[in-house]
Amino acid sequence: MTQAAIRHLREYVAIPSVNPMGRDDLPADIVGEHRYAAHLREQLRALAVDAEVIGSGGRCSVVAEVAAAGPARETVMVASHLDTVPVDGMEIDPFDPKLIGGRLHGRGSCDTKAGMAALVAALEHVLPRGTLRRNLIVVGEADEELHSVGVRDVLRHLGSRRPDWVLATEPTEMRVVHRHKGVVHIRLAASGHACHASEPELGRNAIVWLSRAAVALDELADTLARRADPDLGPPTLSIGLMRGGHAPNIVPDHAELVADRRLLPGESLDQVRTQVEDALARHALQEAVHIAACTLEKPTLGTPADHPAVVDCLHALDSVGHEALRASVAFGTDAGVFEVESVPGVVIGPGSIRRAHTSAEYVEVDQVEAMTDFFVALLSGD
Ligand SMILES: [Zn+2]
Numbered sequence: 543m544t545q546a547a548i549r550h551l552r553e554y555v556a557i558p559s560v561n562p563m564g565r566d567d568l569p570a571d572i573v574g575e576h577r578y579a580a581h582l583r584e585q586l587r588a589l590a591v592d593a594e595v596i597g598s599g600g601r602c603s604v605v606a607e608v609a610a611a612g613p614a615r616e617t618v619m620v621a622s623h624l625d626t627v628p629v630d631g632m633e634i635d636p637f638d639p640k641l642i643g644g645r646l647h648g649r650g651s652c653d654t655k656a657g658m659a660a661l662v663a664a665l666e667h668v669l670p671r672g673t674l675r676r677n678l679i680v681v682g683e684a685d686e687e688l689h690s691v692g693v694r695d696v697l698r699h700l701g702s703r704r705p706d707w708v709l710a711t712e713p714t715e716m717r718v719v720h721r722h723k724g725v726v727h728i729r730l731a732a733s734g735h736a737c738h739a740s741e742p743e744l745g746r747n748a749i750v751w752l753s754r755a756a757v758a759l760d761e762l763a764d765t766l767a768r769r770a771d772p773d774l775g776p777p778t779l780s781i782g783l784m785r786g787g788h789a790p791n792i793v794p795d796h797a798e799l800v801a802d803r804r805l806l807p808g809e810s811l812d813q814v815r816t817q818v819e820d821a822l823a824r825h826a827l828q829e830a831v832h833i834a835a836c837t838l839e840k841p842t843l844g845t846p847a848d849h850p851a852v853v854d855c856l857h858a859l860d861s862v863g864h865e866a867l868r869a870s871v872a873f874g875t876d877a878g879v880f881e882v883e884s885v886p887g888v889v890i891g892p893g894s895i896r897r898a899h900t901s902a903e904y905v906e907v908d909q910v911e912a913m914t915d916f917f918v919a920l921l922s923g924d
Contacts, residue, residue: 543918544911547656547663548646550585551910554655555639555648557581561625561687568628572637574600575624575684575692582624582682585662589669596699597684603692604682605699608665610674616850617677619705619885620917621696621876622658623686626650633901645904652893652905657711658682660892660910664917673922679705683876690879697883707851708887709920710877713898713905716912717869718855719889723774724805724842724878726814729798730755730822731834732786736795745793749786751830752797756781758821759801771806773870778804798834807844811836840874841882843889851888858920864912871895890916 558572579595579602586593586606593606603624626649629636636649646656661680668674679700683692697704712719732755734748763779770776779801786797803814815836822828845851847868859866873895877887892909 543663543667543914547659547910547914550662551646551656551659552639555651556637558637559624559626560628563688576600576602578624579604597695601684603684603695605696606680608678610677611672614677616706619679619681619708620661621681621683621708622654622711624682624684625687627687627899631901644907647904649903652713652903653898654711656905656910657891660913661917663914667918668922675922686876690876693876693879708880708885710875710889711891712875712889713891713893713895714889715894717867719869719871720845720852721807721870722843725839726803727837727839728801729835730831731798732831734795737793739791742793748794748797754825755827755831758825762821777806805842807842811838841878843878843881845886855888858916861919862915
């Protein structure tokens, strides 16, 4: 079974599935999830599982619904994203997997093809024995690294056939992650009146007004810093971009900034927007500065510790003799995107997020083994 998981992982790493992340300069033969999705469909069909490839334009996801061998108490979705980040500047051959000293190297080895390899190896063990105790939806979704288009494609495909909960595989070093922060981007725009810089009193300087707004946001950031979550720390607000003006001798009529706001579970986009509006109002800036956009880039994850997704995963880890630990992490995942769609869940997988997206990405073989044993226990245990 372990051998099978590593064999599958080698196959998957050798199939490029790069998310172009908005770029158009990448070779066509490495971009898109379609080759990997087609490979998985054939592998699942060989197990008599009716898998389908959905999506378009090479940005494909794979979905398969598997009924339990007997009466099932619930339906669990396992989602393992198919895309990897690009491969520029890698120190290793990204698509030639190499096993060195207990580590399997290659792009996607850790983030997150090892999770899918462990799942398929576990299914090869469980399905022929007829011991699947939960209804299962196997998902390999496209585009986790950018816009999570795959999650929406998958849920549209499933319609009303929603799982009770989802397990998203990501490198958590086999800890059961049930909470993470989310990301909102706030764009502020200041509008002024242009005039010659020799008579600035005739105009309204958009850069000056926007600078006052930046100070207002910084004060808000200080307030947020006092509301720390014991596991995740405080929500944060950081201004990352500011631009405006045309020339030194023109009073600028436009300026804008973009701030990055990290949310704690339970905070909403509306709350974030209201806080910024209040901050602008406190400094009487509304006349010249407005919120041009306030968008949720990555949702939070906030599954209660006593939810069956958490409890059952901890139990499965424990039953295979692995340390059973709950955790909160700083990075966002598709589990948060599923939560927005009313599907609660957890994140667990082999490898460390510190190895993800790196120039010498690898995953520890013993963690892939642990994930395979874990899946067998979760899917066939009670
Ligand atoms: Zn990932």
